[in-house]
Amino acid sequence: MSISYQTRYASSPKAVKKYDTTELRDEFLIDNLMQKGKINLTYTHYDRYIVGSAVPENPLKLHKIDPLKADYFLERRELGIINVGDSGSVEVDGTSFELGNKDALYIGMGNKEIVFKSNDKNKPAMFYLNSAPAHTTYPTKKVSLSEANKLELGSLETANDRTVSQMIIGGIVTTCQLQMGMTELNTGSVWNTMPAHVHDRRMEVYFYLDVPEGQSVCHFMGQPQETRHIWMQNHEAVISPPWSIHCGSGTSNYTFIWGMAGENMDYGDMDATKITDLR
Numbered sequence: 001m002s003i004s005y006q007t008r009y010a011s012s013p014k015a016v017k018k019y020d021t022t023e024l025r026d027e028f029l030i031d032n033l034m035q036k037g038k039i040n041l042t043y044t045h046y047d048r049y050i051v052g053s054a055v056p057e058n059p060l061k062l063h064k065i066d067p068l069k070a071d072y073f074l075e076r077r078e079l080g081i082i083n084v085g086d087s088g089s090v091e092v093d094g095t096s097f098e099l100g101n102k103d104a105l106y107i108g109m110g111n112k113e114i115v116f117k118s119n120d121k122n123k124p125a126m127f128y129l130n131s132a133p134a135h136t137t138y139p140t141k142k143v144s145l146s147e148a149n150k151l152e153l154g155s156l157e158t159a160n161d162r163t164v165s166q167m168i169i170g171g172i173v174t175t176c177q178l179q180m181g182m183t184e185l186n187t188g189s190v191w192n193t194m195p196a197h198v199h200d201r202r203m204e205v206y207f208y209l210d211v212p213e214g215q216s217v218c219h220f221m222g223q224p225q226e227t228r229h230i231w232m233q234n235h236e237a238v239i240s241p242p243w244s245i246h247c248g249s250g251t252s253n254y255t256f257i258w259g260m261a262g263e264n265m266d267y268g269d270m271d272a273t274k275i276t277d278l279r
């Protein structure tokens with residue numbers, strides 16, 4: 001089975017300032033995720049982060065892709081997976097890990113055969129995938145949402161009452177540079193990541209889910225004094241360059257998965273922007 005992949009090169013803030021809606025979406029929006037029976041990947045040149053999905057009706061194997069120039073996908077990489085669909089499993093060199101809805105799995109460098117399976121092909125698992133280059137092997141580990149480290153942030157008064165679940169993060173899982181987690185907005189709250197921040201030491205990707213039928217999320221990006229927006233639908237992802245803010249406001253509450261890589265593994269390493277300084 002062939003895996004479909006596309007490549008995204010990195011853009012400078014100077015260039016992005018001049019992008020129109022189509023150019024912004026072509027460069028940063030990933031709107032081909034969660035297609036039944038397929039593995040779709042986007043290889044970005046932002047910290048060589050790969051974003052993708054696997055939705056198995058029949059078992060799907062994660063083959064190497066050409067830009068890796070490797071013998072197998074995880075020869076020099078690590079992989080984070082969060083299941084946003086029905087139950088399924090991921091087989092890692094013959095060991096099977098059951099993943100229910102919103103369970104995560106970290107797979108260390110050096111594992112050769114990764115196979116995605118759904119428990120019921122009519123109600124498939126939907127595996128969201130993030131991968132970053134790795135320099136050593138750390139143990140593969142499953143993390144359920146209840147095992148995550150929780151941060152209660154924001155308030156209903158400012159429409160940003162939300163729970164951040166840190167899932168693939170130091171203290172829970174040891175990784176080379178990958179971090180992943182999930183942020184759930186409570187009913188009545190629509191703003192994520194406000195006050196907004198940048199972190200020039202890490203890139204980030206947001207994947208929006210649990211967006212109700214007929215609703216959308218407006219994702220904000222750009223330098224704090226030169227912001228742009230991208231309207232996003234359920235199960236779409238957006239690349240956030242290290243120089244860009246990444247926050248959003250929905251027409252209802254929703255959930256999103258964040259994933260990051262770079263040279264600083266400290267989640268709290270963020271340069272916040274005063275809300276009133278945003279332009």
Ligand SMILES: O=C(O)C(=O)C[C@H](O)C(=O)CO
Nearest residue numbers: 153162164183192193194258
């Ligand atoms: O709601 C939030 O705030 C977040 O989830 C923030 C992200 O986790 C993030 O941007 C981490 O750098």
Ligand SMILES: [Zn+2]
Nearest residue numbers: 197199204246
């Ligand atoms: Zn961030």
